[in-house]
Amino acid sequence: MSEKLLETIVNALIEAVIVIDDSEKIILINNEACNILNLKKDEALGKPVVGTIPNTRLHIVLKTGKPEYNRIQKLGDKTIVTSRIPLKDEEGNVYAVMAVFRDITSIKRLAEEVTNLREIEALLSAVIDSTHDAISVADEEGKIVLVNRAYTRITGMSAKYVIGKLATVDIAEGSSLHLEVARRKEPILNARLKVGPAKKDVAVNVTPLFVNNEFKGSVAVIHDLSEIEKLARELEQTRRLLRYVKAKYTFDDIAGNSQKMRVAIEQAKRVAKTPMTVLLRGPSGTGKELFAHAIHNASDRADKNFISVNCAALPESILESELFGYADGAFTGAKKGGKRGLLEEANRGTLFLDEIGKMSISVQSKFLRFLQDKEIIPVGGTKPQKLDVRIIAATNLNLEQLVAEGKFLADLYYRLNVVPIVIPPLKDHIEDLPEIARVILIRLNQEYGRLVEDIDDEALELLMNYPWPGNVRELENVLGRSMINMEPDERVIRKDHLPKLELENHHREATQIGKLSNLLADYEKKIIEDTLKATEGNKTAAAKVLGISIRSLYYKLERYGIDTAKNFEP
Template sequence: MERELFERILNSLIEGIIVVDSDETIAFINDEALEILGVNGEEATGAPVRETIPNTRLHIVLKSGEPELNRIQYLKEKTIVTSRFPIVNSQGEVHAAMAVFRDITNVEKMAEEVINHKEMEGLLTSIIDATYDAISVADEKGKIVLVNRAYTRITGMSPDFVIGKMATVDIAEGSSLHLEVVRTRKPIYNARLKVGPNRKEVLVNVTPLFVKGEFKGSVGVVHDISEIERLARELEDTKRLLRYMKAKYTFDDIAGSSKLMQVAIDQARKVSKTRATVLLNGQSGTGKELFAHAIHNSSDRREESFISVNCAALPENLLESELFGYVEGAFTGARRGGKKGLLQEANGGTVFLDEVAKMSLSVQSKFLKFLQDREIKPVGGNQTYKLDVRVIAATNVSLEKLVASGEFLPDLYYRLNVVPIVIPPLKERPEDIPEIARVVMMRLNQEYGRMVTEIDPAVLRMFEKHDWPGNVRELENVIGRAMISMELEEKTIRLSHIKGILEKPDKREKLPEGSLSTLLDDYEKEIIKDSLQRNDWNKTKTSNELGISIRSLYYKLEKHGITDTQENR
């Protein structure tokens, strides 16, 4: 009897109610819920909720034990507002979950009748309070009858102060648009005003309210102009991020408005319209590859190939065959039929040679011939191929010094150094750091699935004082580590998040001093001793662990004076 009465009460409500048990099956669903969702009661009760109710989150609430309040949900032609609650037993365990929801598809119609139907005011207030834009409602005489929370946030004026007063009460500069709509009965769009005691500059839209053809007042929507400007910046950041995801960098992706950076960008823009060879000079992490992409994408070759080659990542013989290709049988392990080189793959487009200083003299010589003749001969082959390839090279060391020491061919240097562009390190343009940090933060949000929106000014000031030996790459590392350490609900990177990540140079661990060979020998000796101790001084096991022959191990033991007598020390 009690259960029947309980169900009759729940079925009389105008809210839909669903209760699921710990097995995620529907234990109860009332008549209003069946009507809103369009499901059959006999089939729904006892059925798995995930298979029966579209877009349900009750199973999530069951697991998390956290309520979800006033969530908007779209079901085909209906819109509902839903709250979900965990149900806890006497032992404090979540053993069920309940959803209470309402069809709000006709909220707009309800809003038109709000002035004559005071009983609906509470519902309308709840709805408009959930909106981010400021809203004010005036009656047919121009008196304020309703404002939302965002109105107070933007104007600085409370509901108790403005409700019941004429709509001029919040105007600091300009005329009341509510009173203008009372006079004309016509909407007003995109009017600029200053409102509230702080004279906040806003953009306002006011539209008349008609109920059955009779004028009943007006609704004003107030936008904070500073917020609009922020959204415009975010839109530009989003466009930049999308280009990043597609790996199509342009000059718009290069953050930095400092004089030094603008000089580099202007030089790159000008040379991009030509076919001249470019040499990008800059420390590691300054964005040389970004410049190379931008030059290519701003040139008449933008639709052709862009191939990037890191000269430091490939050994001499492999770099030569990768650049120039090879014919079948050119060397042991050569692919049947040979292989086309990267220069051929880039024909008509651009090749980017990063860390060109790492290119061996023999490869330099062959590449110099290509730049002179604009033709190549694959490794092991006799046939030459004429190519049209634009070359962009990059280096983080002084090629002039390498030329002087005989490590870089002078003729190749002059061929590459047709248009030199110097990309300044981060420490020389600290004014660019806030903009770069914001771009990095947005990209890492995408990569890490986070929603960080701000960087505390105190953090930015610390960033601006740091030397950044690793340049933008180091800045990315610091911001990334800070974001990983943040709680999911945190939106702002603060000093506490970078504590221990970004230290002053004098606080870094001091490296040992001495010649490189001595330091390496000392390190090798410690590694061998540690391995011997782990393997109870079994030399066969130790050599296997270290990946060296037993003969090499005995040689190193003698070299470093490591004897079995040290076992008991």
């Protein structure tokens, strides 16, 4: 083979080639090697390899006689992969070394990009899988190519089952929105469908996907309507527990002209004009919240917020964060940016704390500091904030006994009990019942759309002889049930409209001698036991019959020492 032909062949190779002889001098270098190394042939041929070729190892292979294959090497801003092969004679002596290498800089960059794309794909997949709403992605033909875990949870169908199939595979009732979007090339929002074997109700938003103005498929976000409805119910329940309201009632709405009621009303009117803390005391159902509204409306804060919260209705952790608010990142699930507490919302207005006797000790301690310093620190926060809030508290419990038992802080009791107002039970001012009943009728007429005008004497006599353990709240319940028993054209409540009140039993209880609070407690305990017996021990059903929450029922079971393991047989 002629030297010219050999040179032509070597220069035609896409790999770079360098050969050195046994004196370590370059005897061959092709065009590709010159391009990669930025050398001219006449600058390399005949020159020692060391000093001419950067980072070379050809001289080392010449000495060792050991080949090196597929070695990665840096040459400035380039990366090469090289193999160094010793050339031996028949006796095994190395007389030359050849290097064959290729510039892989662009290939390496592409590999890194592919690796990054894979990482991004894995990250995107993890994000999609962590999304609570179900997601499905279809190609331009309407075949499913991707679904997340929430999709399987809502539809019951696994990714393995649906991927590659037409998007009709998960539709129980309705038509495939992926196919419709593929046809129309427009988004479809808030469509209602039933999906999966269980025919679950869902709301679906489907959006077309375009790449370089070319339709490539569609993505659907599927919302489980049952979960949305559950959240809506929970939100409504929370709104009932935490009521941001404008005080509706005034002292004109408080009926009663007996001595005890006049004392309570006069005390409330006098304290309303001051910023002093008020403690409303009295049994359940006597109208403590009505008094709180009236006090706020008679104060110089009447045009500011009146916020009401039931301390017994919220767990300790929630009550604390609701009262004092929380800082950004205070706990897992906390709203970004933090949240204002009820005390801050009530600044320059009034905060009404109902059933404060059931506030936990830890929250009592923090609330006491607010009453002392008139400043709060949100949960997870560090910066105190000065507030001007008028506090009205209410309880039906014996706070003095709770203090003695260590269940209520003595210092908080003294801070709250500055102006105690005792609202008497209905039985202690029964002479006010006719007036109270007629005020209630006006309100019930509005609620029920009725035109009941009065209560006849016989029915009124029965109501006057009843001890009313549930007080005004129970009277309102009885009158409401009576109105339901009336014909639409009837205008006066008669005896036969009244629900059964078991007057003989109540009269016997009422004529016993003893402390009224103890007699009422014994009566309430008996009612609870009788109700549990009627419901065969079903506490949920018993709470519903009694018209109280299951939480309140458990509290009363504990208070009265009613054995929850007792077999209540009908």
